[in-house]
Amino acid sequence: MAQTVFIDGAAGTTGLEIADRLAGRSEFELIVLDDASRKSSAARADALQAADFAVLCLHDDAAREAVELAAGSKVRIIDASTAHRVAPGWVYGFPEIVGREAVASATRVSNPGCYSTGFIALVAPLVRAGLLPADWPYSCNAVSGYSGGGKALIARFEDDADIAWRGYALALGHKHVPEMQARCGLDLPPLFTPAVIPAHRGMVVEVPLMLAAMPGAAAPDRLREALAAFYADSPVVRVADATVPDELLLRRSNGPSDAMTLHVFANADGSQARLVAMLDNLGKGASGAAVQSLNLMAGLDEKVGLAL
Structure with a gap:
């Protein structure tokens, strides 16, 4: 018997992409509200009360x-x-x-932020293993496709072809910082510098490391080996080998992907390193992550329905 799923906020970008990943799957039956009912608290309450699972694709107050x-x-x-x-x-x-x-046994699951996913994937395993210090003042530089900003930002980028780069959160209060700090076990909040570029989807998250100045930090090869071992059984996250490409590219033509690739780059003497995560901000950074959790909660293979 199919388990029922209600996507509250199904008309938004994340909700639509979740519905796409669930389309045609016999394991789930979607509870769908018509346009006249989807903003009605009473109709939403009925759907939430009836569903086996609900995915909230809403702003914070509406989610609460x-x-x-x-x-x-x-x-x-x-x-x-x-x-x-x-x-x-x-x-x-x-x-x-x-x-x-x-995740499989949880009744309440919070989906990670898109930028946070890249930062945590890179830093948390290494701090946990004692290969990077928890008390270091980390920084994180990242760029994302504009689809993560919701309908208003999507319209702004699509209507104004002259925007080449949008830096924001300039007061250093980005909403992803608390989870980045908490989930990595860091003593200090990371200095986070996000930006948006004129591509619909895609994301690069980078953590630069001055290893020579970091007490107890491991060598770059050891960092890469530790990440590879940590994600060895993951069908979603892969760690690139030591081969250094000429460049890394985000392409405007990229389609949906629920995978994430991690890189460790370093200079010749190993005194500096760049940890880099590449992912789809709408995939592992949002909808794909939600479906991965939904699969586990429903007792299914975590990768079913994902684009890997």
Whole structure:
């Protein structure tokens, strides 16, 4: 018998991409509200109360409201907003980091932020293994396709072809920073510099390391080996070998992908390194991650329905 799924906020970019990944899958049956009902609290409450699973593709306040509307029901929730990413009682929906069993058994799962996914994938295993210090002042530079900014930013980029680069969060208060710090076990919040480029999808997240100045930091080859071992059983995350390409490219023509590739680059004497994650901000950075968690919660293979 198919398990029912309600996507609250199904008309947004993340919701639409989740629905695409679930289309044609016999394991799930979508509960769909018509346009007249999808903003009705009463209709949403009925859907949440009836569903086996709900995925919240909403802004933070609406996500909190949805959790209240679901109170007392059997529904198991995946929240794609920022509202519960460091909240007590919520399992962080990054199976490779928190453990597949933790996600599979959870009733409340918070979907990671897109930038956070790249940063945490690179840093958390290395800090956990003692190969990078937890008390270092890390920085993170990242660029993303504009689709992660919602309908208003999508329209802005598509209507103004003159925008080549958009830097933002200039007051250093980006909403992903708390989860980046918490999930990596860092003493200090990372200095995060995000930007948006004129591509619909795609993301590069980089963590530069001055290894020579970092007490107890391991050599670049050891960092790469540790990441490769950590993700050895992951069908989603891969670690590139030591071969250094001439360049890394994000292409505007890239289609959906739920995979993520991690790189470790270094200078000749190993005193400096660049940790780089490449992913689809709408894939492992959003919708693909939600479907991966949904699969595990439903007792299925985590990679079913993903573009890998």
